[in-house]
Amino acid sequence: MTPVDSSEQTPRRSLIVGYGNPYRHDDGAAFYVVNHIRQAAGLQPLDPDDTGEDETGGPIDCIMPTGLTLDLVPLVSSCDLVVFVDTHGVVEAEPFRVQPVEEEHRLQSVTHHLSPGLLIRLVRDMTGAKPKAFLVSVRGYDFDFGDGLTDACSANVLCATARILQMIGKG
Amino acid sequence: MPKYTIEPVTRIEGHAKVTIYTDDAGKVDKALFHVNEWRGFEKFSEGRPFYEMTQITPRICGICPVSHHLASAKACDVIIGARPTRTANLLRELMHMGQIIQSHGMHFFELAGPDLLLGFDADPAIRNVAGIAMANPDLALKAIRLRAFGQEIIRMLGGKRVHPIFAVPGGVNAALTVENRDTILGQINEMIEIVKVGISLAKRWYDANSDTVNKFAVFASGYMGMVDAEGALQLYDGELRLVDRRGTKLEQFPASDYLDYIGEHVEPHTYLKFPFYRKIGWPDGTYRVGPLGRLNVAEKIATPIAQAEFKNYKSINGGKPIEGTLWYHYARLIETIYGLERVRQILEDPDVMSNDVVGEAQNPAREAVGAIEAPRGSLFHHFWVDENGLLTKVNLIVATGHNNAAMSKSVEMVAKAFIDGARPSEGMFNMVEAAIRAHDPCLSCSTHAAGTMPLMIRIVGPDGSVITEHSRG
Numbered sequence: 001m002t003p004v005d006s007s008e009q010t011p012r013r014s015l016i017v018g019y020g021n022p023y024r025h026d027d028g029a030a031f032y033v034v035n036h037i038r039q040a041a042g043l044q045p046l047d048p049d050d051t052g053e054d055e056t057g058g059p060i061d062c063i064m065p066t067g068l069t070l071d072l073v074p075l076v077s078s079c080d081l082v083v084f085v086d087t088h089g090v091v092e093a094e095p096f097r098v099q100p101v102e103e104e105h106r107l108q109s110v111t112h113h114l115s116p117g118l119l120i121r122l123v124r125d126m127t128g129a130k131p132k133a134f135l136v137s138v139r140g141y142d143f144d145f146g147d148g149l150t151d152a153c154s155a156n157v158l159c160a161t162a163r164i165l166q167m168i169g170k171g
Numbered sequence: 172m173p174k175y176t177i178e179p180v181t182r183i184e185g186h187a188k189v190t191i192y193t194d195d196a197g198k199v200d201k202a203l204f205h206v207n208e209w210r211g212f213e214k215f216s217e218g219r220p221f222y223e224m225t226q227i228t229p230r231i232c233g234i235c236p237v238s239h240h241l242a243s244a245k246a247c248d249v250i251i252g253a254r255p256t257r258t259a260n261l262l263r264e265l266m267h268m269g270q271i272i273q274s275h276g277m278h279f280f281e282l283a284g285p286d287l288l289l290g291f292d293a294d295p296a297i298r299n300v301a302g303i304a305m306a307n308p309d310l311a312l313k314a315i316r317l318r319a320f321g322q323e324i325i326r327m328l329g330g331k332r333v334h335p336i337f338a339v340p341g342g343v344n345a346a347l348t349v350e351n352r353d354t355i356l357g358q359i360n361e362m363i364e365i366v367k368v369g370i371s372l373a374k375r376w377y378d379a380n381s382d383t384v385n386k387f388a389v390f391a392s393g394y395m396g397m398v399d400a401e402g403a404l405q406l407y408d409g410e411l412r413l414v415d416r417r418g419t420k421l422e423q424f425p426a427s428d429y430l431d432y433i434g435e436h437v438e439p440h441t442y443l444k445f446p447f448y449r450k451i452g453w454p455d456g457t458y459r460v461g462p463l464g465r466l467n468v469a470e471k472i473a474t475p476i477a478q479a480e481f482k483n484y485k486s487i488n489g490g491k492p493i494e495g496t497l498w499y500h501y502a503r504l505i506e507t508i509y510g511l512e513r514v515r516q517i518l519e520d521p522d523v524m525s526n527d528v529v530g531e532a533q534n535p536a537r538e539a540v541g542a543i544e545a546p547r548g549s550l551f552h553h554f555w556v557d558e559n560g561l562l563t564k565v566n567l568i569v570a571t572g573h574n575n576a577a578m579s580k581s582v583e584m585v586a587k588a589f590i591d592g593a594r595p596s597e598g599m600f601n602m603v604e605a606a607i608r609a610h611d612p613c614l615s616c617s618t619h620a621a622g623t624m625p626l627m628i629r630i631v632g633p634d635g636s637v638i639t640e641h642s643r644g
Contacts, residue, residue, distance in 0.1 A: 049334060054326050066233060066333075070281065070300050071315055106296070114301065122301060126308040 011081035011132070014168040016062040017072070018085040019113075022048040026140030026153040029160075030085040031064055033138065036161040038062045040170050060168055067113035073122060077129035083164050084116040084133065087140040087153075094139065096160035101133035134167065136160050189603055191586050202586040203440050204579045204607065213565045221250050221556045222340055228552065228567070229334050232613055234277075236334050237270035237325060238545035238570075241407075242552040244338035245541030249427075250556060252534035253341030258525040262343050264407040265517045266328045266335065267543065271406060271510040272362070273321025274546035275462075275503045278611045279369050280314030283500055286605050287376045292598025313365045317507075320362050324514065327351040342529035352518050359515050363476065366507045370480065373501050386588050388496035388581035388606050391416035393448055393458030395573065396465030397544045398423070404469040404481075404509060406544040412468045413448060413458060418492050421448065426542030429551050433568065445575045446568060457576035460548025461610060462502035464573075467492035472505070474512035480505045496581050499609040545570045547611050571612040581606035 016037050018030030034052070035045040041060040046052050052063040056075055065072065068084075076082055084101065103124065104117030114122070120133050138160045141150045149157065165171035191202045212231055216224065224243040229236030241263055248255060255263070281300040289298050289306060297305070304311040322332040328347070329335020337343050377384055397405040398412045413422040413432065422432055436445040436453040448456035458464065466485075472478045484505060487493055493502075517523055541552045548570030555564040585606040590599045 050331070051333070054330075054332060070304060070311065071318065073304075073312070073315060074319075118301060122304050125305050126312055 011079070011168060012059065013079045014060045014081045014083070015056075015076060015079040015131075016060070016083050016085060016164065016168070017068070017076075017116075018062070018064045019067060020087050023145065023147060025142040025144055025146050026089075026138075026149055027087050027143045029087040029138040029140055029149060029153055029157050032149060032154070032157045033085045033136070033161050033164065034062045034064050036157070037164060037168075037170075040161075040165055060170070068116065068119050069114060070122065072119060073126055076119065076131060077123045077127040079131050081168065082120070082131045082133040083167060084135045085160070085164070086135070086137050087143075088137045089140050089143060095156035096139060096163065097135075097137045098163060099135050099137075101135050136164055189582055189586075189607075191590065191603070193590075199583075199586045199590050202583040202603070204575075204582045213567055216565045217562050219562050221554055221560050221562055222247055224552070224554065224562070224565075225338055225340075226334075226336065231567075231569075233333050234274055234613060235270060235545050235547070237266055237329075238543055238550050239552070240329075240335065241267055241338055242541040242543045242545075242550050243554075244340065245408075245543065246539040246552045246554045247340035247541070248530075249536050249539030249541070250554065250560070251340045251532040252536060253530040253532040255342045255530050256525075256527045257522050258346070259342035259528045259530065260408070261517050261520060261523045262328060262347060262528065263338055265347075265514060265523070266325055266337060267407050268510040268514045268517070269321045269324030269328075271321070271546055272507055272514075273318045273325070274611075275507040275510070276314060276317040276321060276366070276369075278546075279373075279500060279504055279507070280310070280317070282611070283605075283608055284314075284372075286601070286608070287500070288372065290598075291602050291605060292596065295597060295601070298601070310368070313368065317362055317365045320358055321510075324355055327355070339529065341532060344528070346526045346528055347523055349524070352524065355514065356518050359511055363508060363511050366504055366511065370501070370504045370508075373504060377497075377501070384495055384497050387602070388584045388609075389494050390580055390584060391494060392577060392580075393421065393451075393456065394464040394467040394492055395458050395460050395549055396468040397542075397549065398469055399473070401473075402470035403473045404465055404471070404477075404506070406465075406506070406510070406513075408543070411542070411549060414468050414492065416492060416494070418467065418490070421450075426551060427540040429540065429542070429553075429568070435568070435572075441575075443575050444572055445579075446573050447576070454576065457580075458573065459577045460570055460573040461499065461546075462506050463493065463496075463499045464548060465544065466502045466505065472509055474509050474516065477505055477509035477512055480508060496577075496606060496609045499611070503611070547571050547613055548573050569613070571610070574610045574612065578607050578610050578612060581609070 016034055018034040020027045020030045022028030022031040031048065038045055041062065043062060046064055051065050053065060101116045101120050103121035104115055116133060116135050124130050138156050140153050162171060189202060189204055192200045194200045212228065216227055219227065225240055225247060228239035228243045231239055284303055285298045285300065289302055325335050326332045329337035393413055393415055395411060395413045397409040399405045399409045410423050410425055412420060414420050424432055432449055433446050434449045436447055438445065447453045448458055466481065472481045484501060538555050543550050550570050551568040553566040554562055557563050582603055585603050589602045
């Protein structure tokens, strides 16, 4: 498991941004992470078709947008800490990875879905805000069509959730 | 024959491909626009209860779900024989204006804007919304606010910004609150100012690029759009008007009669069908819809700021329909202003606050058509039900489909006008994409039909010659 610096102060306002497809098994791991955190934060869990973007503004916001787009700039810029959550399928990887999100300077020609690094860079370019940002990527195993996670991915989701709760001062 | 392929076409909704064939001298010989995704909503809706269509059809699209939601609701009104109350119609139209504002705003500032503001031949890495955000952060933030405003109207009425739950057969499921009304009203002036910035940018661009505008897919066609009883622009409800290239009225008909006027042609290279005006036939009876089509059929606009711009629009071609494809952008901005002004009109109407939001069911029907002007053009939902209200047949003619012939023609004209086959550049190919993009196509919406799939597999050798070809359909 990736070591994390826990000496940071609890952020005043945190944003958890999950992305992935809950209808493709483990690709939707972030959806489950987001809902676990929503529960811990006293928020209603999301349905698979909901994004949670319509009910933001609390000390901890947990959303599951259909993709990372420019529309997120105002919300991201209003937070001190942003944790992006996705899934990866790297064989023999640890249950989840945590890595800081660095501003990305290479632009993409297709912008229906921005990378976390590009979004963070655009937030700074457009608003001047520089939230601390991390990417938590959960190890997945089955990305075929269908609901629900594999048992192994479900276990990884719980580990990743516990780590994120620590990061936002809820662990 | 050498060929170039542009895939995927970017900054559109959905997936498409363009194939450009050149002769040995490098001149463009022909170009084809392929829509290479396939959905199937018409087919898998069969057997479902009709009232589910207000929730099934919006899943066709995440950009214009409100159009599908409302077109389905209108068809369902007819099936249960209920006329929505005036309040219900005002609230439905209010939600629809929210969608027009967010969709049109996104298209101009985020999808088309990079071409106009950064240049057709700008580095593709910056020729996108991220490039706009870096080049002009204030403009990008304005664009985000405009889109969020339209989405917020949808959310206030239907609970969600995307895929709202609001219209029901015969009306809507909730009244408007005073708080929501006042919140929306309080932001309209700011939003109008944002769109005016867009209009100002567009006008400057047209003035500085008149040569390009005048040779960029300028062609004759028919035009179709909805109008009210006075011939004014309508986006929510009215009759469909078809005019010829000179603006002479060919037809005006209620949506329920659309099959008498519109036929559909199929080509093997694309999943998207080609609607045409039956009396003239395929291909001469093709027409354009969407902002350019609507402003070309309308005689006026019933809101003051949009009407002032409309007069300017009409003066561009001496009162006749505008044929240049790039003028879609100006027409779209005028409609955005109309949407904002119409929101204010609706919210200042005392009836909008009534709780009388559902009409009584009286004379049920087994067949029904619902139509609306979606952001991209005329949208028809046609349902047939059995005695239990289960759907036996569904026909959807979607805005982007009406423009299929126009997009194909635009692609070929722009390829011939701007591509030098001997020295092709990325910027030239982007102009071909821009010809499609100007129509703001939603290919996810338009490829819903099932049946015989016109699938083609072509194997091309290293010298560009076709080695073998298999097709069915």
